[in-house]
Amino acid sequence: MIVDMLPFCLYFVAGIVTGFNVYTLALAMYGARLNPLELVSLMGSLCLLIAAYVSLSKPSAAAKIALLASLMIWCFYGPAIAKSVRTKLAKQSSVFSDRDLFPSGDLQKLLSLATLSIEDERGVTSPRSLGAD
Amino acid sequence: MPQIPMILPYLAIALLLFATVYSAVVSFRQPVNHKQRWIFPDAASRPTRIFVGALTVVLLIGFAWWLRISTQSSAHRSSRFLIPEGYTGWVRIEFEVQGAPPLPMEGAQYVLKIPSGGVLRTSSTEQYGWAKDHYYYYSAEGVRALADSGPAELIWGKINGEESATSGNRKYEEFFVGTTQQFRDQGEKENKGG
Numbered sequence: 297m298i299v300d301m302l303p304f305c306l307y308f309v310a311g312i313v314t315g316f317n318v319y320t321l322a323l324a325m326y327g328a329r330l331n332p333l334e335l336v337s338l339m340g341s342l343c344l345l346i347a348a349y350v351s352l353s354k355p356s357a358a359a360k361i362a363l364l365a366s367l368m369i370w371c372f373y374g375p376a377i378a379k380s381v382r383t384k385l386a387k388q389s390s391v392f393s394d395r396d397l398f399p400s401g402d403l404q405k406l407l408s409l410a411t412l413s414i415e416d417e418r419g420v421t422s423p424r425s426l427g428a429d
Numbered sequence: 430m431p432q433i434p435m436i437l438p439y440l441a442i443a444l445l446l447f448a449t450v451y452s453a454v455v456s457f458r459q460p461v462n463h464k465q466r467w468i469f470p471d472a473a474s475r476p477t478r479i480f481v482g483a484l485t486v487v488l489l490i491g492f493a494w495w496l497r498i499s500t501q502s503s504a505h506r507s508s509r510f511l512i513p514e515g516y517t518g519w520v521r522i523e524f525e526v527q528g529a530p531p532l533p534m535e536g537a538q539y540v541l542k543i544p545s546g547g548v549l550r551t552s553s554t555e556q557y558g559w560a561k562d563h564y565y566y567y568s569a570e571g572v573r574a575l576a577d578s579g580p581a582e583l584i585w586g587k588i589n590g591e592e593s594a595t596s597g598n599r600k601y602e603e604f605f606v607g608t609t610q611q612f613r614d615q616g617e618k619e620n621k622g623g
Binding site: 300301302303304306307309310313314316317318320344347349351352353354355356358359360362363366367369370373377 | 437438440441442444445447448449451452453455456468469470471472473474477478481485
């Protein structure tokens, strides 16, 4: 029974966790408009949940839905991670620091800042927030 | 509790990576290899589907119940922010400050009267939950409402946070009062200032 549910568990948990993460990031800053990439990612999480249920009866079709959904979610995580790494590298080079890229769980802050930076480029919000350094 | 949000993005990325690779392999793999059946199972059995269906119904009912309770319990947590007339800039409210006065209540609302410096300290605890807050400029003549949404929006960047201080962790709330342009200018100024 558990073996039957492997794809279901994977898609379901991935959908919930990514959806919750993007949802909390999207609501992290009051007054900021919802970024289209966040919306696409949230839709992807929803599709991943749908794929989880489809996987119980049609694993192959579910995999295709899940793959599409994953790509939708990457639309947010890809640029966010790239932006985070770029920001981190720029900071490191400016202070000649040799610290790790993501020390002590800084990714949450970096993702948040990346989200805010995307908004900021559109002239909507400021990167001041979330107690980030 | 703060540890959970810290690992959440890592967990999300790891799971997403797994889901992407797994779904790609299943989508493009050759006909079933029976030795790998535990990794790529066929359709779930009927009991499994019934179990998942029942579990989903229970989860949905639980979520709806939690949502109802949460909405009811947060009905009295609305706050009224009174900001000095003409004030623009960041407003900060620090909670659980020893020796500071508690927040007064008017009707079902907490009243937060911000001093001219923009920083209010209170011994009250921070309020959580869903509520519609209200913002006003106050002066000797009375109060006037501030828009917190729409084209004339004057409230921006509201955040809740916690920072370490010598006296322990301090919870705070911040938001910016001003026009879009003022908020943007402030952001640019802070960017330049590092």
